[in-house]
């Protein structure tokens with residue numbers, strides 16, 4: 293983190309990564325290269341997202357992804373771009389994507405890392421020109437280099453992540469990530485095609501004035517969630533819900549707040565996926581001084597069993613997450 297703080301605002305991502313090689317868990321440069329590959333795919337997806345309204349590529353293809361949800365064409369595009377960048381980059385031996393049932397072997401058996409990714413999150417917002425995002429999570433493989441990756445490489449648990457982050461395609465495009473040494477944010481300059489360091493040390497306020505959830509499910513929420521939300525309303529906190537996890541999370545990270553995706557009657561484990569939504573955002577929030585809980589335990593402590601498993605998510609400012617847990621009778 294000291295290294296990160298030493299970097300002046302305006303440093304390019306490229307230079308930042310180069311200067312902070314030692315920051316990365318393994319100084320051989322492979323993890324750095326992996327982050328570059330993700331940033332490159334992010335630039336390409338950013339271009340596609342910006343163009344989406346202009347071209348005919350937008351709109352549902354009528355296909356469904358493995359969760360049975362309608363897939364938008366831009367999701368397919370983003371999936372292809374990230375997998376291609378990670379395959380060409382050579383550092384990842386396998387990729388797990390929200391858009392694919394099984395892991396994808398990149399053919400890079402010498403690669404030391406595996407990547408779990410939600411290539412384009414917030415699919416309901418794609419064709420209405422609202423902020424969307426990419427979420428990624430990186431592990432060092434546990435299987436021997438030279439062989440194909442296996443399930444164990446992806447089911448290591450959130451605490452084993454070596455890096456995680458997201459790209460927000462918002463009014464500005466930003467890359468925010470952690471390698472376990474604090475959280476840094478870069479803002480994309482379109483005409484130059486560069487990410488510039490804009491937020492050298494992101495920390496979340498201990499509390500905040502915002503709660504973010506889909507209140508349409510009110511009658512499906514557990515009683516403790518309703519109790520907590522009533523408290524928020526008694527305090528006249530602001531309700532803010534884009535419906536794009538990355539956008540809601542990003543706002544709360546800066547302003548202070550809490551994002552909730554509770555269990556509902558229809559989705560007893562909530563909607564969000566653990567490996568490429570819950571874990572990476574939980575790693576990042578802990579690095580920023582925040583908290584991520586399921587209501588029962590810390591998100592990062594969940595022992596994973598399935599690639600696409602879901603988990604409830606309460607994430608954000610520590611005091612707000614603790615107030616929610618108090619309502620559940622589980623204050624820390």
Ligand code: AHM
Pocket residue numbers: 361390410412413414415416505506535536537538563
């Ligand atoms: P997706 O992966 O199909 O895009 O779904 C994830 C999204 C999140 O971005 C968002 O926070 C949530 O779903 C919204 O769900 P809901 O419409 O149930 O409130």
Ligand code: MG
Pocket residue numbers: 390410412413414569
């Ligand atoms: Mg998603």
